[in-house]
Amino acid sequence: MRIISGKYRGRMIHPGKEFTARPTTDTAKESLFNILMNTYDLEEIDVLDLFAGTGSISYEFASRGCKSIETVELNYKHAGFINKMVQELKFDQLRLIRTNAFHYLKACNRKFDIIYADPPYDLEEIETLPEIIISKGLLKQGGVFILEHSKNMNFSNHEKLSDHRAYGSVNFSFFSNDKKL
Numbered sequence: 001m002r003i004i005s006g007k008y009r010g011r012m013i014h015p016g017k018e019f020t021a022r023p024t025t026d027t028a029k030e031s032l033f034n035i036l037m038n039t040y041d042l043e044e045i046d047v048l049d050l051f052a053g054t055g056s057i058s059y060e061f062a063s064r065g066c067k068s069i070e071t072v073e074l075n076y077k078h079a080g081f082i083n084k085m086v087q088e089l090k091f092d093q094l095r096l097i098r099t100n101a102f103h104y105l106k107a108c109n110r111k112f113d114i115i116y117a118d119p120p121y122d123l124e125e126i127e128t129l130p131e132i133i134i135s136k137g138l139l140k141q142g143g144v145f146i147l148e149h150s151k152n153m154n155f156s157n158h159e160k161l162s163d164h165r166a167y168g169s170v171n172f173s174f175f176s177n178d179k180k181l
Contacts, residue, residue, distance in 0.1 A: 001056055004030045006063030008089060013056065015081050021053030024118060024148060028170035032146070033060055035165070036114065039144075042066050045113035048138070050101040050129075055082035057116050062091040069094045070112075072104045105132050111140045118148040126153065130175045134160050145175040 043065040052073040079098040163174040
C-alpha cells in the first residue's frame with residue numbers, strides 16, 4: 001500500500017501481515033482522488049474518515065494538505081498503527097478517535113465537506129449510513145458522503161445518490177444534498 005499523491009507521494013505503508021483491515025486498492029484510491037481533486041480544493045476542506053482501518057484514505061487527504069481530518073477507528077491495533085503513522089509523518093491536521101463509528105455519528109455535531117466510510121463489506125448496518133449522515137445534517141453545503149462497498153450493495157434507488165463508480169471489486173457510492181460529482 002502506498003500514498004498516491006501529495007507531500008508523501010510514493011511513500012509505502014506497511015501495516016503488517018496480522019492486520020485484518022482490507023485497504024482500498026491503489027487503483028480505486030487514485031481514481032477516487034482524481035474525482036475529488038476536480039471537485040474540491042482539498043487544502044480548504046474538513047474530512048471525516050469512518051472505519052479507517054489502515055488509515056490509508058486519511059493519509060491521502062493529509063498528504064494533499066487537507067485542513068482537518070477526523071479519523072474514526074475502533075480496533076485498538078488499527079488505531080495504534082494509525083497513531084504511529086500520524087506521529088511518523090507529522091500529520092498535525094489528523095485527529096484519531098478510537099470509537100465505534102455509529103456511536104461517533106450519534107454524538108457528532110460537526111459538519112464536514114467530505115465524509116468517507118469504508119466499513120467491513122459484511123457489516124449489517126452498512127445500508128443505514130447514508131440516511132444517518134444526511135438526516136443528522138453532517139455534510140456542509142456542497143459536501144459529499146462517499147461509501148465504499150461491495151458490488152452486492154445497490155443504492156441506485158436512494159434519493160440522495162449523486163454518483164456511483166466501480167473499480168474492480170471496489171464500489172463507491174456518492175451521496176449529496178445538493179450536487180452531482
